[in-house]
Structure formats: structure tokens, C-alpha cells
Amino acid sequence: MPAPLANIPVHLITGFLGSGKSTLIHRLIEQKPADERWAVLVNEFGQVGIDQTMFEERDDLVVKGLPGGCLCCQLAFVMQATLVNLLHRHRPDRLIIEPSGLGHPAGLLEVLRGEAFEGVLALGEMVAVLDPRRLDDPRALEHETFRDQLTLADGVALTMVDLASPEQVARAKAWLAELWPAKRWIVEAPLGRLPLARLLKAEAPASPLAAPDSETHRRLRDAAGGALGSQGVVLEAFAAPLPAPGRPHREAGEALGHATLGWRWHPDDRFELDRLAMVLGELPATLRVKGVFHCDAGWRLYNRAEGAVSLTASAWRRDSRLEVIGTAGSLPDAEALEARLEACRLGAASPA
Secondary structure (H helix, E strand, C coil): CCCCCCCEEEEEEEECCCCCHHHHHHHHHHCCCCCCCEEEEEECCCCCCCHHHHCCCECCEEEEEECCCCCCCCCHHHHHHHHHHHHHHHCCCEEEEECCCCCCHHHHHHHHCCHHHCCCEEEEEEEEEECHHHHHCHHHHHCHHHHHHHHHCCEEEECCCCCCCHHHHHHHHHHHHCCCCCCCEEEECHHHCCCHHHHHCCCCCCCCCCCCCCHHHHHHHHHHHHHHHHHHHHHHHHHCCCCCCCCCEEEEEEECCEEEEEEEECCCCCECHHHHHHHHHCCCCCCEEEEEEEECCEEEEEEEECCEEEEEECCCCCCEEEEEEEECCCCCCHHHHHHHHHHCECCCCCCC
């Protein structure tokens, strides 16, 4: 009989949309001790789920995705069931949880500190990821979740400092220094490079301070309480039936003042990369755009946040996916965008 699970270190990596959470987690994984098995639980606001496709499958790394909601409110109870299954099935030495960029940490902390995980999980410091340029946006400063993620964090990793000016970095550090409770540490993490030793040094129990709650997220959590039975499908979102070739499946959602459009294509559908990049590049710069595509140049991961675009090779082969996220009312017409994407597909009929 396996030994009881006990005191598995848990690292919560929070941060607003496009702040670089996934990149930072990748950099942490690169530092993983060879004799440890890690589990990563990724939550996305989007409906189809892109972030899980960014991680390569390995024997010593288990990555699970929960798209289509917020672990901190709509999916809090689903997350608990998923986490119990994940821990007992894979028995990781360390757990990293990445909530949605729009997720308020209060509900998630309640679950992790609850009776179900008492003695099983050892919750360490909460890390918030911040792009210093975000503080130049008044909408971010006015956003309740953005402020609470940083207020509640024990430490803050400043990402994308290579894209920010020295003045923006200095202003971010000064702004963070005014928050209460005071941050235990604020470090620069260019390209997401946060030393794993920073987390290992802080594996004492996290601050027991009560988490600030959010009225918006509390309403969503209460509303979701009676509908959890219908959300069971989310647990197996990555095992959903494939769309037929040439017939993409489209999803849309809206909550927390933001909206999302997402598509999935059959893996045999291939796209002309140059044309696809042009279509995606013409989307408004304020939108968060991420996707994984089977292209004429192979499988490619497309990621755009705060105007910066990356296009890299991808190990994902299950299907092509696209997610577009923005403030409510800012997304393009779904049918028009789908038609433009269809025109990028190799072998698609030419528009009349």
C-alpha cells in the first residue's frame, strides 16, 4: 500500500492576463531536480484551453488543464475533485497551480486550506507575476482582481522588465512597496527567470492572514454552486471529441467584465503560417491572443500579450486551437473572424 500523501509543497502563481505566468512556470520547470515529479494545474478563463498545450508531456511532469471558468469561483469545487484525483493518481513531489488571469485567489485559498487537504498540502508563499507596464493602464489599476492578486501575494516577480523602461520598473517597485501587507520580496524576473531557490527558501507555511474577498467573485461562486453537476464535462475538456476536418468547433464566454472566443480544429487541418500570422496580427492590439496550429511549417505556438508576439515550435499534436480574450464588447465578430481563419486553411475553398 502506498504511503499516505503528506505535506506536498504547493506554489500558487497568480497574475493578470498576459503577465507571463506560464513562461515563469516553464523557467521553474527547467530547474526541477531530476529526482522529483511535479504536477502543474492550469486554469484558463478561455473556453478551449491553450496553456496546457505549451507544456511538453514528460514522465516526471504532469500537466492538467481546467479551461472555461475560474478556479477561484465557478470551478472551485470542480478543482477540489480534480486535485484529489491528481494527487492520488500521480503522487507528485511538488504542485504548482496557475489560476486564471482573472481569478481572485480568495476562493482557491479556502479550498487549499480546507479540511480535504489538511496535512496533505503544504501551502507556501503565493507569488504574483506583474508586467510593470500594466501599471500605466488605468483600467488595470481600477480592476478589483488585479489589485487583490498583488495585495494578497507574499512575493512579486516583475516579468517583462526587458520590455519596460527603467522608469516603469522603478514606479512598479514603488507602487508595490506601498501595498499592505508588505511584500516579503519583490524581484525582477526577466523572461520569467525566477530562481527556484527563491520558492524553496520560502517553504514555511504562508501567511495565515485572511484573504480579501471579492463581491464579484463571490456572486459568481454562489451562482455556480447549483450548477456544478453540469460542469463535470470541464474535467475532461482535453478529451472532448475532435471536430470534423474542415468544421471547427467554436466556443464563447463572458464573465468578470471580459469575453472570450475560442476555436478547435481537427489535427489534419493545416494552415498557411504567413497568412495566419497576418490575420492574427491584424486583430486589435488590446486583445490577448494565443493559439497552437498545425501549419505548413509544422506545429507552431502563437502567443501575443501586451503587443509582444512570439511564434515558437510546439510539441502539441492533438488539435489546433485559438483563444481571443478582451474586455466585454471588444471582441471581433465571430463569424467574420472564422471566415478569415478558414481562408488561411490549406485546401479550403476560395472565397466567392
